Amino acid sequence: MSLKSITLFLCLVYSFFETSFSAYLAPIAVDFATRQYTISIYIKTPPQPTNLLFDLGASFSWVDCTHNYSSSTYKSIPCSSSLCNSLGSHACSNCFRLPGPGCSNDSCILFPVNSVTRRSTMANALTDWLSLPHTDGRNPGQLGAIPEFVFSCSKKKSLLKGLVKGVVGVAGLDRSNFSLSAQISNTLSSPNLFALCLSGSPSAPGLVFLGTRGPYYFYPQIDLSKYLIYTPLLSNPLRSSLEIYRYPSAEYFIGLTSIKVNGKVVQFDLTLLNIDANGFGGTKLSTVTPYTMLHSTIFKALTNAFVNESSALNLTMTEPVKPFSVCYNADDVRDTSLGPAAVTIDLVMQSDDVFWRIFGSNSMVRIVREGIDVWCLGFLDGGANMRTALVIGGHQMEDNLLQFDLDNNRLGFSSSVLAHGTMCANFNFTTNSNLG
Structure with missing residues (x-):
């Protein structure tokens, strides 16, 4: 093979990897x-x-x-x-x-x-x-x-x-x-970003897309990249005890300005939502936290508001099932396309128009055991000494598309993709041999 042919071949290989894959x-x-x-x-x-x-x-x-x-x-x-x-x-x-x-x-x-x-x-x-x-x-x-x-x-x-x-x-x-x-x-x-879609299905996986802003297609041919709303990623000046090498923190923090239940602002000390100079407070996302953890002050206010607003749905609390504090008999809770019928919880960010809406599929957890069949509010009391005031856990992320965009220092979020007629388990994992 001539030098010219080798050079052309290497250029084609480089272009192949740069543009296609x-x-x-x-x-x-x-x-x-x-x-x-x-x-x-x-x-x-x-x-x-x-x-x-x-x-x-x-x-x-x-x-x-x-x-x-x-x-x-x-x-x-x-x-x-x-x-x-x-x-x-x-x-x-x-x-x-x-x-x-x-x-x-x-x-x-x-x-x-x-x-x-x-x-x-x-x-x-x-x-x-x-x-x-x-x-x-x-x-x-x-x-x-x-x-x-x-x-x-x-x-x-x-x-x-x-x-x-x-x-x-x-x-x-x-x-x-x-x-x-x-x-x-x-x-x-x-692009330095990834898009996460955790599945709530026990039989079909979700996935993560790496290095692409989209499209992200899910059955029936719905491109979820079109439904993203963006909020800035924030810095925390001090790392947690688990982040041995990184100072400041390298975890993902976002800024909440309030929380609403059924459209009504929950009353609590809003300064807890701010990250102070010592790294305390604020809101982060964690896939190793199963259910969203809240500072005790926020937890009490949120659960009280949720119980009060749920009374309009003729729901009466039953004996709680650990680790949850608010539970309802499953027979009393209607099924909807967005999961169990429940009042909405909104995590409001930089303005009232930018909010992550949590429907019943992400706010409630079904527990079925011998003699027990209940829906419970899937938020936990993290105590009064939590370093981070609100840690959004895996259950609240399921069937939500989340795009972590490090190039633009922002988080894109869709709220529940069930509202768009699909779910994170609906990606087509059939291999296309023409790709690669």
């Missing part, structure tokens, strides 16, 4: 027993399917390496390298203490965190190939590879304790430079 997706399933959300990706060479906890609050990804780690493409990260310095590492490994893949006496060290149990350990930092299906927003395509994906390789089996069976680590998707989404963006020069 900057968008990826990955399915996300929920385990209903633990309320943990897990993402399915591929790592190593050859690609191996890997299930990780999906964590909006983690700065980087880690996997369990207590069994033999076998891949033809992994590399260690030298402690003296600029990459190790960029990771914020403050330690180097001694292979006697941390044996395993990529280990040398000059190996960069990270401290992976299990955010469910709040356990952490020392572990080697590695790079290896990450593979995900391409997408055009309608279907998944063939796998595309992200070379030199940075993650941590834990040799502590105990770090998996508390994670759902089959999960072998954590996928980090916070605002830092080494999150899953940021690394894809940096490698492919794609």
